[in-house]
Amino acid sequence: MKFIDIIRSAIANSFRSKLRTGLTVIAIFIGAFTLTITSGIGTGVTSYINSQVSAIGAADVLTVSKADDAAATTDDGPAPYDPEKATAISLGNGSRPGSTIQALTADDLDTIKATSGILGVDPAVQVTPDYIESDGGGKFELTVNAAATLTTADLAAGAQLDNESSTDQILLPTTYLDTLGFSTPESAINQTVTIGVTDVAGTQQRVPATVVGVQNETILGAGAGLNQPLTDRLHAVELSGTPAGAPQSYATATARFDLNATDAEITAIKADLADQGYASQTVADQIGSFETVINVIIGVLNAFAVIALIAAGFGIINTLLMSVQERTREIGLMKAMGMNGGRVYALFSTEAVFIGFLGSALGALVAVGVGSLVSNILATTVFENLPGLQVVQFAPSSIAIIIGVVMLIAFLAGTLPARAAARQNPIDALRYE
């Protein structure tokens, strides 16, 4: 029997008992549908995160902070006072309220800089401007996105921040446009805005800045981005009037290393810093921990889908065993007419694979349809504030893998009945009533 005839016969045979095949297909359909949806959510969320922090601009940067003081346990009582130790400092927005870490001092910065592999270190300065104002449009509160210089923004118009530039640049989020009186993102580019900031003496000063770009709002910190010169200038204004000799302290610092450093080298630098009492993370580490959480959730959902598919596998076994039973005589006849056991086996396992294909292809197809529809609806309702989030996205490769895996499960489920069919003795089969 030719291969093509085996496939044709297997397909025809699976349609012979439509209800039975249909029910098995539904079981597989449910599993494949779930698997496709969960993998779609995985793809959608991951691709959203990636676009949010897209093309991590600063792959050569470590965020360094003081490691937790291991000695300070509750049992030991308070640690002895160390005048050299810097005061505790709040991590600022985003951290647990009231939580503090040891601040980095100028000495710490020197130590970090001296670590082999570190090319340079900058303290992370956090500026807190009072307001932003554009040409007489009134004063509005300004939130600064401290991570802006570490990432590449998802731009609606204009250009990225340039830290090497001598001009003071600001990157506005789309939500600021209306308030500041810009009708379109394009109209805001190259306009000058004024930032108000208060110095130590309590005097408010005005600093002009040029809008270089407008960015879509991101989940990793809303607010305006400032380039390094502007941050430095605002910081200088904030500190003007500070008594000489007052120690400076910083929550974190950004250390630069060679852009071409290998993973092993980066790990070595981090280990080196850890030995000296500093915790360090690359941008990839920070995003990685975020993605790990999402991957675990997707993994759990996938596990449920796989359980559904295993149950469907038993459905296939049952369907085909009944089919073998029903067609005992036919199998006997084919064997009497010179069909060998291998071909009979192929015929039944092809039928199993076809049922698997039917269920998984339908499941994947419907999942793509339903997923896209739901995703579009959610994008305009629940996730309206997260522009660009398509919560369910489908990668053709992962759909192909799902269909392939389901067909493999179907094949494995089909081996048992197919063996039973292939082993039948033609005479017993023909005598069977």
Next chain:
Amino acid sequence: MTVPVLSAQNIGKSYGNGANRFDALKGVSVDIRAGESVAIVGKSGSGKSTLMHLLALLDNPDTGALLVEGTDAKKLKGTEVNRLRNQDFGFVFQQFFLTANASVLDNVVLPLKIAGIGPKERKARGMKALEQLELADKAKNKAMNLSGGQKQRAVIARALVNNPKVIFADEPTGNLDTATGAVVEDILFALNKDKGITLIIVTHDIDLAARCDRQIFIRDGIEDATRSPEAIQKPAGAHS
């Protein structure tokens, strides 16, 4: 003297083990020559069907040897046995064994499909076989919609489609009324006469057996030598 197409030499076959052991065949020797028609006659359970299964290579004898054109069947490879059954043998069964939902043509070309012949040639040869049995107009009908006689003619067309050397018929008229049975008998004997196809008919119908060139009587697993061809005219039980 030519080599017999099939030659059974003192073959025996038993089923089951221990106390359940049943000797279906206890040593039967038969030579079947090309072109003859042979009836294997016996009552239910006499072992006549077992003998046919062994001759048709559907089963292996426990004792004795079966020669196919002089070659011991035990020495034939599995693929060779399959080829023989597919191309040299045709089967006609009492219960027809037609796939009910498939078309008559699909049923008839099954041996060609198994042999791996392309769809075009399959159709041409299938239609030719159906025309021979005057069933061409039913080719597209489903097998379950045929009458008993039509079904058996379809089965004969299926047995014939590969141009076999030997046709094995197991009670070919058992499920048919007398008139239809007679038609089927005529077809089988016509094939034997006109095409020289060797015919091996298993039956308990004395009249059908009488039409064959030769009769082999099987009783309790051995050949019943007391029944000569003449005795068929006056069966042993007729006088008592």
